[in-house]
Amino acid sequence: MSHVGPLTLREPRGGLGVAVVATLRRDMTLKLRRRSEVMNPLVFFALVITLFPLGVAPESKLLSTIAPGLLWVAALLATLLSLDSLFRVDFDDGSLEQMMLSHQPLAMLVLPKVAAHWLLTGLPLALMAPLLGVLLSLPAGSYGVLSLSLALGSASLSLVGAIGAALTVGVSRGGVLLSLLVLPLYIPVLIFGTGAIQAAIAGSGVAPHLAMLGAMLAAALMLAPWAIAASLRISLNG
Amino acid sequence: MWRIIHQLGSPKGFYTLSARLQPWVWAAAALLMLIGGLWGLLYAPADYQQGDSFRIIYVHVPAAFLAQSIFVGLAVAAVVFLVWKIKVADMAASVMAPFGAGMTFVALFSGAVWGVPTWGTWWVWDARLTSMLILLFLYIGIIALRGAYAHRDSGSRAASVLAIVGVINIPIIKYSVEWWNTLHQPATFSITERPAMPAEMWLPLLLMVVGFYCFCIALTLMRTRNEILRRESSKRWVRDLVRGQ
Numbered sequence: 001m002s003h004v005g006p007l008t009l010r011e012p013r014g015g016l017g018v019a020v021v022a023t024l025r026r027d028m029t030l031k032l033r034r035r036s037e038v039m040n041p042l043v044f045f046a047l048v049i050t051l052f053p054l055g056v057a058p059e060s061k062l063l064s065t066i067a068p069g070l071l072w073v074a075a076l077l078a079t080l081l082s083l084d085s086l087f088r089v090d091f092d093d094g095s096l097e098q099m100m101l102s103h104q105p106l107a108m109l110v111l112p113k114v115a116a117h118w119l120l121t122g123l124p125l126a127l128m129a130p131l132l133g134v135l136l137s138l139p140a141g142s143y144g145v146l147s148l149s150l151a152l153g154s155a156s157l158s159l160v161g162a163i164g165a166a167l168t169v170g171v172s173r174g175g176v177l178l179s180l181l182v183l184p185l186y187i188p189v190l191i192f193g194t195g196a197i198q199a200a201i202a203g204s205g206v207a208p209h210l211a212m213l214g215a216m217l218a219a220a221l222m223l224a225p226w227a228i229a230a231s232l233r234i235s236l237n238g
Numbered sequence: 239m240w241r242i243i244h245q246l247g248s249p250k251g252f253y254t255l256s257a258r259l260q261p262w263v264w265a266a267a268a269l270l271m272l273i274g275g276l277w278g279l280l281y282a283p284a285d286y287q288q289g290d291s292f293r294i295i296y297v298h299v300p301a302a303f304l305a306q307s308i309f310v311g312l313a314v315a316a317v318v319f320l321v322w323k324i325k326v327a328d329m330a331a332s333v334m335a336p337f338g339a340g341m342t343f344v345a346l347f348s349g350a351v352w353g354v355p356t357w358g359t360w361w362v363w364d365a366r367l368t369s370m371l372i373l374l375f376l377y378i379g380i381i382a383l384r385g386a387y388a389h390r391d392s393g394s395r396a397a398s399v400l401a402i403v404g405v406i407n408i409p410i411i412k413y414s415v416e417w418w419n420t421l422h423q424p425a426t427f428s429i430t431e432r433p434a435m436p437a438e439m440w441l442p443l444l445l446m447v448v449g450f451y452c453f454c455i456a457l458t459l460m461r462t463r464n465e466i467l468r469r470e471s472s473k474r475w476v477r478d479l480v481r482g483q
Contacts, residue, residue, distance in 0.1 A: 188414035
């Protein structure tokens with residue numbers, strides 16, 4: 001007769017670090033399995049940029065002056081478009097509730113989710129932007145800054161946007177509401193993002209603009225997770 | 239002191255205390271706005287450059303003051319509601335947000351009307367105008383978010399979080415918009431560098447500003463009382479109150 005010992009709860013191995021890495025890996029895997037969700041913002045970005053020469057005028061001189069703003073606004077809208085799905089699937093299938101119940105702080109667990117969003121939306125947009133810059137005859141010498149400013153700025157956009165996504169995830173058809181909440185908060189990032197490219201074109205210093213983008217990212221990294229976690233708790237209770 | 243704060247925290251205490259306070263605030267608001275308005279519109283000297291069109295300042299500046307103060311008030315109420323779970327704070331916030339949005343609109347509209355005779359245009363992308371417009375969008379976002387939730391308590395808490403996020407962002411938005419404006423073009427019009435006004439001009443303005451604040455407090459008290467009655471309509475003291483009348 002085999003002896004059955006008392007039932008013991010197995011402590012999950014590893015601490016916060018393991019949980020964060022596991023969440024990042026899980027989110028990346030899930031997102032990569034839904035290819036269209038990764039591709040759609042990129043296609044949207046390209047499409048919106050295609051519309052402007054048709055709507056404004058196909059003159060390369062005019063286009064090159066408005067290119068920094070166009071590229072940034074289009075990338076910003078593409079990010080916004082992808083935000084709605086950030087927590088939606090996890091909200092629908094109950095994974096978010098499991099995350100909330102886990103004994104790791106929710107604010108730390110949302111950080112890898114936002115990071116996954118940036119890695120598969122903001123970063124690809126930043127890498128694709130120079131191609132579209134060629135279409136808009138963006139002056140040479142500003143392509144590197146375009147990518148860099150988009151990469152830095154879109155990380156802040158993901159973090160701030162995640163607050164809006166968390167607030168509206170419990171609301172049915174929250175898409176338009178999400179853009180109403182988030183777009184005013186995007187304005188500083190837009191200003192310094194386009195400012196960096198314009199400074200690069202004018203030949204003046206790029207560093208202050210990029211430094212401001214970095215400062216905003218640092219502030220967002222510090223504060224946004226708490227707001228996201230608080231918002232998710234509200235959405236899950238409502 | 240603490241007793242008064244505790245009393246303010248409960249809906250019933252707020253209701254009785256505000257009943258005593260309300261007439262005085264209304265009277266102060268009416269008196270200040272009447273004197274300030276008449277003085278400013280009829281007796282203050284006309285501006286040597288702008289003529290009589292400058293008198294719009296007596297509506298424009300108080301409205302702009304309130305538009306910004308109410309947003310800070312919203313955030314303070316949000317913190318009080320989220321931290322200490324004081325429902326009256328949220329009720330006040332829910333009635334303050336539409337009023338703040340209205341004041342922002344008044345400031346923008348009166349500014350546009352003022353812009354026509356002085357600047358020759360309804361709108362310029364000046365830093366101050368732009369940040370006021372963004373403030374209006376922030377207000378609308380808070381009002382819309384509160385309304386979007388089916389469950390009222392969740393809507394209250396979501397609007398509170400957004401108000402706090404907004405108030406942290408307002409200085410960032412304000413300074414970045416100023417930076418943007420100076421980058422693109424030198425300031426064509428500067429509202430801040432007005433020639434120093436004589437006392438006959440700014441005294442009525444001061445009266446109007448204080449009057450507008452009193453009006454805001456009085457209206458918030460009144461509408462919060464209504465909100466208390468609506469939300470606490472199942473409580474016994476509200477029923478007794480309604481039956482007693």
